[in-house]
Amino acid sequence: MTRTGEFVQRLVLLGPGLGWLALFLLVPCGVVFVYSFFLRGIYGGIDYVFTLENYARALDPLFLSIFLDSAKIATLATLLALLVGYPAAYLIATGPRRWQVPLLVLIMLPFWSNYLIRTYAWIVLLNREGLVNRALGGLGLIETPLPLLYNEFAIVTGLLYGYLPFMVLALYSSISRLNPEIREASADLGAPAWRTFLRVTLPLTVPGIATGSVFVFVLSIGNFITPDLLGGGRTVMVGNLIYDQFLSARDWPFGSSLAFLLIGVMMLLLFLQAWAVNRSQEAGGGRD
Amino acid sequence: MRAGRRWLVGHLGLVYLFLYGPILVLVALSFNKSGLPTAWSGFSLEWYGRMLRNQAIIASVGNTLIVAAASTLIATTLGTLLALGLDRLRPGPLLEGFVFVPMIIPDIVLAIALLSFFTLIGMTLGLHSIILAHAVFNIAFVCAVVRTRLRHFDRSIIEASIDLGASEFTTFRRVTLPAIFPGVLAGALLAFTLSVDEFIIAYFTSGAGRASTTFPMQIYAMIRFGVTPEINAVATIVLGFSFLLILLSQRLNRDATP
Numbered sequence: 001m002t003r004t005g006e007f008v009q010r011l012v013l014l015g016p017g018l019g020w021l022a023l024f025l026l027v028p029c030g031v032v033f034v035y036s037f038f039l040r041g042i043y044g045g046i047d048y049v050f051t052l053e054n055y056a057r058a059l060d061p062l063f064l065s066i067f068l069d070s071a072k073i074a075t076l077a078t079l080l081a082l083l084v085g086y087p088a089a090y091l092i093a094t095g096p097r098r099w100q101v102p103l104l105v106l107i108m109l110p111f112w113s114n115y116l117i118r119t120y121a122w123i124v125l126l127n128r129e130g131l132v133n134r135a136l137g138g139l140g141l142i143e144t145p146l147p148l149l150y151n152e153f154a155i156v157t158g159l160l161y162g163y164l165p166f167m168v169l170a171l172y173s174s175i176s177r178l179n180p181e182i183r184e185a186s187a188d189l190g191a192p193a194w195r196t197f198l199r200v201t202l203p204l205t206v207p208g209i210a211t212g213s214v215f216v217f218v219l220s221i222g223n224f225i226t227p228d229l230l231g232g233g234r235t236v237m238v239g240n241l242i243y244d245q246f247l248s249a250r251d252w253p254f255g256s257s258l259a260f261l262l263i264g265v266m267m268l269l270l271f272l273q274a275w276a277v278n279r280s281q282e283a284g285g286g287r288d
Numbered sequence: 289m290r291a292g293r294r295w296l297v298g299h300l301g302l303v304y305l306f307l308y309g310p311i312l313v314l315v316a317l318s319f320n321k322s323g324l325p326t327a328w329s330g331f332s333l334e335w336y337g338r339m340l341r342n343q344a345i346i347a348s349v350g351n352t353l354i355v356a357a358a359s360t361l362i363a364t365t366l367g368t369l370l371a372l373g374l375d376r377l378r379p380g381p382l383l384e385g386f387v388f389v390p391m392i393i394p395d396i397v398l399a400i401a402l403l404s405f406f407t408l409i410g411m412t413l414g415l416h417s418i419i420l421a422h423a424v425f426n427i428a429f430v431c432a433v434v435r436t437r438l439r440h441f442d443r444s445i446i447e448a449s450i451d452l453g454a455s456e457f458t459t460f461r462r463v464t465l466p467a468i469f470p471g472v473l474a475g476a477l478l479a480f481t482l483s484v485d486e487f488i489i490a491y492f493t494s495g496a497g498r499a500s501t502t503f504p505m506q507i508y509a510m511i512r513f514g515v516t517p518e519i520n521a522v523a524t525i526v527l528g529f530s531f532l533l534i535l536l537s538q539r540l541n542r543d544a545t546p
């Protein structure tokens with residue numbers, strides 16, 4: 001093909017989509033980045049004076065603790081998703097082939113349905129008069145209703161519920177790529193099942209673990225809806241904090257700096273994840 | 289080993305219970321006459337009737353359908369072209385990564401970025417700004433779905449078409465498009481579903497007026513300011529629709545899923 005032909009093709013195929021993303025993703029993020037170095041105006045606008053104050057404020061113990069709490073909650077949700085998701089993904093991936101896709105679709109179905117409504121379901125289940133408390137009371141296990149809602153427990157449960165399907169999917173795609181003969185070889189050489197799992201299966205599925213964990217963590221730490229609805233109205237996570245700066249406190253520059261710190265944490269994790277996947281592929285762990 | 293597998297089967301059963309239990313509770317409650325989770329007081333469609341008579345809900349559904357249809361149309365066109373371009377021209381990992389960004393950027397960050405941008409250029413906010421915003425993440429998802437389809441696509445039929453004298457455009461229309469069409473349709477369905485469900489970006493880019501309240505914004509308001517049993521009926525309908533659309537999308541793209 002001629003050089004002009006290729007240029008035209010490039011323009012027609014890539015131009016509109018990339019142009020859209022540049023205009024409505026890259027430029028807006030650039031605006032937020034620039035805002036994060038300005039001062040808040042007296043009436044909630046922006047004073048165009050360069051400052052690093054917003055970033056300094058974000059590291060103030062008060063706000064830093066919200067970042068750390070968010071990280072703690074996201075870590076808990078990720079670990080639980082991994083613990084619950086791995087056995088499920090393992091069973092699906094090593095089971096009969098014709099069952100694999102239906103079982104996986106059944107896992108993913110809730111993931112693609114309305115997140116607000118799935119979160120709302122936990123308000124119904126966990127409140128003082130909710131089904132969980134009534135069931136526990138009915139069984140005589142508790143005397144007074146447990147405070148299950150509007151705390152970190154509820155948030156972690158909500159996040160686990162929201163993102164477990166994603167974890168299972170990531171682990172499944174990693175486990176199903178393993179050649180079953182490797183496991184059989186280990187068993188033939190006399191390794192008990194648990195040792196085969198720990199020394200063979202688990203190390204070879206590190207890419208899936210890394211991908212699933214990083215995504216669940218990233219989706220959790222930047223979440224707004226779950227802490228907002230299940231956290232009881234207090235500012236518990238960084239997503240709520242950013243929201244407040246934009247819609248209540250009207251301090252857009254500070255909110256912008258928080259958003260960029262959040263993006264920074266995410267980029268770092270995604271970079272580490274890509275590195276982990278690449279490294280294990282170079283070591284011959286993954287087949288495509 | 290067999291005993292171990294039995295434990296795993298039990299575990300998987302509990303996972304499904306965890307995933308579907310809460311949803312089924314909402315569905316059951318939507319038919320509960322009293323509407324309360326405290327006791328079953330008989331089967332009733334009353335909450336569905338109330339939902340249909342609620343003008344705010346009906347208006348918000350209309351808005352959401354407009355936003356979803358328009359953003360899906362934009363995203364399907366641009367996302368498909370983008371997928372073809374990435375597949376054919378291989379512009380490098382940086383651009384590939386860039387296209388992927390809208391799928392993972394926290395909603396709240398995209399929401400405030402777009403609000404800042406729209407405010408800066410002095411654009412009035414409304415349904416049109418939500419459409420522009422929703423197209424951003426929808427382009428990425430359509431592109432991803434179509435690319436999966438393209439990976440299973442035998443390129444030699446394109447060469448055959450060109451060798452037989454068909455123009456670039458004719459080849460696209462008569463050969464490439466029909467081959468990837470199930471993927472395009474699956475991507476469009478996914479985009480539509482995502483747009484119908486999206487809350488936080490719509491909330492930030494809709495402006496202050498109630499005229500551009502979308503359905504998820506309405507649901508959020510209902511949850512946030514007093515739980516009424518109507519929500520259960522709304523939830524049941526929404527879950528039913530999204531399950532239907534996703535299953536349809538899965539079915540269309542079945543050949544391409546590994």
